[in-house]
Amino acid sequence: MQVAFPAAILFFASINYSDTMWMKPETILSVKDQPAGNVYYLIPGQGVCYNSYPVKRADIDSFMWYLDFAKDKNRCYIAGNVLKGADPGSFEVLNMYFARDKDQIYTAAGMQQKLDPETFEVLDEGFETDMHNRKRKITSYAKDRQGLWMMEYYSLKPTFVKGIDMTSFSRINDSFAKDQQFVLWRGKKVKNADPGTFTAFNINYGRDNNHIICQDNILAVADYETFEAVATQITLAKDKNRYYRFGDEIPKAEFTELRDQK
Template sequence: MKQDFTIWRNQILQNPWDISPLKFGMLQDEVIEIFGNPDDVSTMGSGGKPLILKYHDIELHFDRKAPHGLYLVYSDDEIELSLTDHHEELLQPITNTEPVDNEFFLRDGVVYFSGLYENGLLKGVSPKDFCCWHYWGKSSTACFLGGIRLRGADPASFRVLNYAYAMDKTAVYTTSGRIPDADLAAFQVLDKGQNDSGAPQGYAKDSRQVYFHNGDGKVKIIKGAEVSSFRSLGDTYFARDEKRIYAYGKQLPNVELTSWELLGHWYSRDVKRVYYLNRELKGADWDSFTVYTPMDAAPLADHLARDKEHFYQNDEVIEETLWRERLHELIQEQ
């Protein structure tokens, strides 16, 4: 029997930490079995499935990687609701005994961090007094980003929000430094904080500003973004508010909002223009433009597309022969 969505919506607003009969990790087919067909779905998809199902003013976001489980419940209306499967405590007692790049591990009774080039010892840290999650960690006396102590961080209140962000009672931390003057009470992450290649990246916001972090330099403050309606589209690259579309933390130029759609592999278009990330592909024919990169291509593979006159590799026009060779290589790699 299908659940009455209105009743569920009112219940989750009163008690947002209980999302039953849904649960994080649930598959789309299971959600549709409970609530029926959605009012709308995202153009952005993975494995033939949309990444967002929309029921009234509630969006259900699904992981782009198999098995495409539910990980975010979000409202794009006036209500404030943004719940992820990472609201629970992520930091756990250390148990890993094998060095894995960018992870903590145990050896000979002490804690190490496995960096890209060497393993670093966490001096003075007892395994019994240490918990971690990927490259975030803490003991009773210090907090860590990899093998680096976060100066001034408070272990008692320190918590990890996702791959890209953590916070304590005094500051928000990212993998490339603190966010100055963030409104801690209102700060929230808007996606998983990890891009397709596994790097920390993602959008966040507080009551005053919207942030984009990609691990390269300081966190970017997205000037002019409308905070109340701003949301990530789930892949850590694209986002939107009521007035604009954003890609990689920058506004898409001259975009026609109502007709814009995400095609996949960083390509998008509106009724007049075609874009690659936040750059317009000048001269591209939007009507015939088609993405050819296989859906499950490697994260760092070149992106291929074409229209009736041009062949594209990422955002550059290339010769047809070279384009077809590269497409054949991508297909063979599957």
């Protein structure tokens, strides 16, 4: 089972960041003054930096950034790396994972020629803001004329999710989504789950009229009537017979210790 993290519900919506979102890099004296989080800075003697790493050949006067993307009069960047072929004059940020110019869509892997730029649309921001006001990547969806695309924290380029009906597609929370035929967990179809009756306990556990579900699997051993997820620890659940962490059975003592951790 994969580890997942809590996040707020994101709604099925188109995002488009205008030029007003672009920011100039903040000047800090050294990397020791750098707050947590991924940000572009101007450090005397090093020029423009992405965190502590210099952005090679960046033009300081025209450099602007938003999320992991940036541009100056000559080039476009993601995480401090040049996006080859991107046009600074028309470059815009779509969400945490995607940007575009007048011709193409870009991710951390560069130009994405499999995506159709004329119909491409992101369906969420691709991040949530945590209690420390830091932006954290989450499972993200986008669409074009071909259908649904998915990105995750370590994704460099999008994964196509086959067979999804975009007219009925909707997000349930940061991990679960559905269309009229399938329940999805992080872009993976949950075999035999019923989208018409599915509800999520949290980002790891859910149920339909016949099954308890953990991530992208049916939890066949679970007692349906007594199953409950732990509100304060999204990895944990229990029923009258067993205790679970990410759907795997664990001893009661381990469950209790994990549940009571602060």
